[in-house]
Amino acid sequence: LIELKNINKVYSMGRGSVKVHALKDISLTIDEGELVSIMGPSGSGKSTLMNILGCLDRPTSGEYRLDGQIVSKMSSDGLATVRNRTIGFVFQSFNLLARYSAVSNVEMPLVYAGVPPRRRNELALRALEMVGLSDRIDHKPAELSGGQQQRVAIARALVGSPKLILADEPTGNLDTASSQEVMRILCSLNEQGITVVLVTHEPEIASMTPRVLTLRDGMLVEDARRPKQ
Amino acid sequence: LIELKNINKVYSMGRGSVKVHALKDISLTIDEGELVSIMGPSGSGKSTLMNILGCLDRPTSGEYRLDGQIVSKMSSDGLATVRNRTIGFVFQSFNLLARYSAVSNVEMPLVYAGVPPRRRNELALRALEMVGLSDRIDHKPAELSGGQQQRVAIARALVGSPKLILADEPTGNLDTASSQEVMRILCSLNEQGITVVLVTHEPEIASMTPRVLTLRDGMLVEDARRPKQ
Numbered sequence: 415l416i417e418l419k420n421i422n423k424v425y426s427m428g429r430g431s432v433k434v435h436a437l438k439d440i441s442l443t444i445d446e447g448e449l450v451s452i453m454g455p456s457g458s459g460k461s462t463l464m465n466i467l468g469c470l471d472r473p474t475s476g477e478y479r480l481d482g483q484i485v486s487k488m489s490s491d492g493l494a495t496v497r498n499r500t501i502g503f504v505f506q507s508f509n510l511l512a513r514y515s516a517v518s519n520v521e522m523p524l525v526y527a528g529v530p531p532r533r534r535n536e537l538a539l540r541a542l543e544m545v546g547l548s549d550r551i552d553h554k555p556a557e558l559s560g561g562q563q564q565r566v567a568i569a570r571a572l573v574g575s576p577k578l579i580l581a582d583e584p585t586g587n588l589d590t591a592s593s594q595e596v597m598r599i600l601c602s603l604n605e606q607g608i609t610v611v612l613v614t615h616e617p618e619i620a621s622m623t624p625r626v627l628t629l630r631d632g633m634l635v636e637d638a639r640r641p642k643q
Numbered sequence: 644l645i646e647l648k649n650i651n652k653v654y655s656m657g658r659g660s661v662k663v664h665a666l667k668d669i670s671l672t673i674d675e676g677e678l679v680s681i682m683g684p685s686g687s688g689k690s691t692l693m694n695i696l697g698c699l700d701r702p703t704s705g706e707y708r709l710d711g712q713i714v715s716k717m718s719s720d721g722l723a724t725v726r727n728r729t730i731g732f733v734f735q736s737f738n739l740l741a742r743y744s745a746v747s748n749v750e751m752p753l754v755y756a757g758v759p760p761r762r763r764n765e766l767a768l769r770a771l772e773m774v775g776l777s778d779r780i781d782h783k784p785a786e787l788s789g790g791q792q793q794r795v796a797i798a799r800a801l802v803g804s805p806k807l808i809l810a811d812e813p814t815g816n817l818d819t820a821s822s823q824e825v826m827r828i829l830c831s832l833n834e835q836g837i838t839v840v841l842v843t844h845e846p847e848i849a850s851m852t853p854r855v856l857t858l859r860d861g862m863l864v865e866d867a868r869r870p871k872q
């Protein structure tokens with residue numbers, strides 16, 4: 415499903431005078447239906463890699479094939495369609511729309527996909543129920559706790575039944591019980607065939623996935639597969 | 644230093660039709676120089692309690708005495724001075740100013756306190772060095788990773804040598820090594836006499852503090868003191 419070849423990402427700031435080489439020559443393949451964790455120190459390039467996988471940012475060099483298609487050759491419309499139809503993204507900073515309620519935020523991907531209003535609302539309520547927020551559907555982000563906002567972001571990523579779920583630190587603000595609940599949802603979606611890639615800094619979460627990629631200073635330093643427990 | 648008596652917080656939404664009773668009859672005392680963790684499920688009221696302790700929000704009822712002064716009786720100017728001189732606050736969502744660099748964000752509390760520019764810059768650089776970000780001082784928040792933004796927020800809370808540090812999930816986005824580093828800083832500040840209250844969902848972090856308060860559904864359900872290890 416995912417094929418990266420020699421991916422580099424350089425951020426340039428201050429009118430180009432300062433450069434940060436955030437990803438260095440990353441090559442990796444992820445097959446459909448895999449469940450993969452990405453770990454590494456703060457600043458090692460995990461979110462940068464997730465943004466490229468999620469077609470939210472372009473690499474500075476290298477090739478990315480998603481489902482056999484070369485992403486860099488696609489038009490921005492084509493990219494937007496792939497993003498909406500194929501990928502569910504949970505951002506590290508949630509990225510919820512401040513002026514909309516939790517249920518409206520979760521309906522957003524379905525609006526883009528042209529799903530009719532009543533069906534959209536039904537699917538969104540079901541996704542919010544899965545993450546335990548049925549009693550907060552009309553709250554705006556500022557009227558929710560940090561972990562509740564995170565769970566709305568997770569519900570929004572799942573609601574369109576995407577082929578690929580990219581979750582950047584999905585349990586960063588959650589207590590142990592809520593964390594376990596989120597991992598249970600992601601693992602059961604994976605058992606239905608959905609490919610899941612998640613970034614985590616918690617070893618307990620990574621130990622629930624059969625493959626762990628480790629980044630350090632922009633490089634892929636380890637790719638460890640564990641026999642299914 | 645901190646005395647809460649029968650604190651309640653009710654959020655009302657939708658022009659008052661919906662009410663969320665976020666804190667229910669909380670009474671507690673925290674002495675100067677203590678190191679305390681607050682734990683509890685997502686949505687249990689931890690951030691709401693921290694906002695009241697940090698004089699960023701007023702309780703709906705009950706009394707809060709900080710350093711012997713009744714907070715609810717203070718003018719908003721008096722409150723702002725207390726907040727700036729006495730308290731360093733690390734927000735769960737960082738709350739950095741987007742248009743300013745890391746070092747300018749860390750200097751902000753010193754600007755309010757009237758510290759001269761050169762001294763301000765020196766203290767801010769020292770605080771950023773403590774959290775391991777000397778090579779990112781000119782980056783704006785959007786040019787920093789999640790954990791780096793968190794560490795800038797921690798540096799900003801420490802820079803004015805406050806009497807009380809309130810840190811809401813200070814390690815939520817950090818890998819194990821960076822987390823240990825932040826806890827080392829908070830513990831050493833506490834050994835110098837600074838009172839530290841931190842919210843965490845990670846039991847490993849709470850086990851480093853001699854006292855752990857547990858919230859559940861807006862109530863203080865446990866106040867456990869551990870003999871110093």
Ligand SMILES: Nc1ncnc2c1ncn2[C@@H]1O[C@H](COP(=O)(O)OP(=O)(O)OP(=O)(O)O)[C@@H](O)[C@H]1O
Nearest residue numbers: 557559560561562654665685686687688689690691
């Ligand atoms: N402005 C608001 N209006 C209405 N309800 C709110 C508001 N802010 C918070 N709440 C609700 O109050 C409850 C407590 O929120 P709070 O942010 O204190 O929880 P928390 O313990 O910090 O959770 P987390 O661990 O997820 O950060 C939550 O159920 C939340 O939905």
Ligand SMILES: Nc1ncnc2c1ncn2[C@@H]1O[C@H](COP(=O)(O)OP(=O)(O)OP(=O)(O)O)[C@@H](O)[C@H]1O
Nearest residue numbers: 425436456457458459460461462786788789790791
């Ligand atoms: N827009 C940008 N401009 C300049 N540098 C950037 C930008 N975004 C990120 N960086 C830098 O690139 C490096 C990688 O950032 P990235 O967000 O991918 O790290 P991360 O592994 O997700 O970290 P964390 O675990 O703290 O979230 C960091 O050192 C960061 O400072």
Ligand SMILES: [Mg+2]
Nearest residue numbers: 461506788789
């Ligand atoms: Mg990140």
Ligand SMILES: [Mg+2]
Nearest residue numbers: 559560690735
């Ligand atoms: Mg909170």
